[in-house]
Amino acid sequence: xxxxxxxxxxxxxxxxxxxxxxxxxxxxxYPSLFWYVQYPGEGLQLLLKATKADDKxxxxxxxxxxxxxxxxxxxxxxSVQVSDSAVYFCALSAHGSSNTGKLIFGQGTTLQVKP
Amino acid sequence: xxxxxxxxxxxxxxxxxSMTLLxxxxxxxxxxxxxxxxxxxxxxxxxxxxxxxxxxKGEVPDGYNVSRLKKQNFxxxxxxxxxxxxxxxxxxxxxxxxxPNTEAFFGQGTRLTxx
Numbered sequence: 001x002x003x004x005x006x007x008x009x010x011x012x013x014x015x016x017x018x019x020x021x022x023x024x025x026x027x028x029x030y031p032s033l034f035w036y037v038q039y040p041g042e043g044l045q046l047l048l049k050a051t052k053a054d055d056k057x058x059x060x061x062x063x064x065x066x067x068x069x070x071x072x073x074x075x076x077x078x079s080v081q082v083s084d085s086a087v088y089f090c091a092l093s094a095h096g097s098s099n100t101g102k103l104i105f106g107q108g109t110t111l112q113v114k115p
Numbered sequence: 116x117x118x119x120x121x122x123x124x125x126x127x128x129x130x131x132x133s134m135t136l137l138x139x140x141x142x143x144x145x146x147x148x149x150x151x152x153x154x155x156x157x158x159x160x161x162x163x164x165x166x167x168x169x170x171x172k173g174e175v176p177d178g179y180n181v182s183r184l185k186k187q188n189f190x191x192x193x194x195x196x197x198x199x200x201x202x203x204x205x206x207x208x209x210x211x212x213x214x215p216n217t218e219a220f221f222g223q224g225t226r227l228t229x230x
Binding site for chain 2: 004044049089101102103104105106
């Protein structure tokens, strides 16, 4: 079956540090891949996405590249800010005739950025 | 812009009580979903709907029922609440699409505690 595995958190960084949150997936075919972010007390919102191999999604200084050969979609940011403190979810949506946009999520990684 | 609105935001139930969570979206989306979020497990799909009058089971449907009588509303019911249903519930919606790369829009969540 399809699944997503994220690195365990929490991740604590100082402001301006480099961020990597690992995400690997298992899926039949070629899924679309997403990163969602959940700020404290809020719902999830899409951060970035990639729909085919070698695509790079980017938004707000965050980037992730769809790596088919390693089945990975790691999230990176060169210089984090306190305002980036949130929970980050990697997710996939499978292609196919039965697709209905259902998302399969990783367990989430909590990021705390200290001034 | 309202987007996806969930009511209530918080609720405490006694074991065996029933309740209905309401989700309303104003984006004319075809697809709607109910997820539950539990620590260390990410979000898991409970039920979903691909259009008015349709519903289908997700990954963890037991103990829940849903209805989609109107396109803009998706109701999640708990007939006899159990402590295992203590969780944060998220509703989401997305447009009808021929592929899986469409963004899902999430509500702010309902925190339910069953005692």
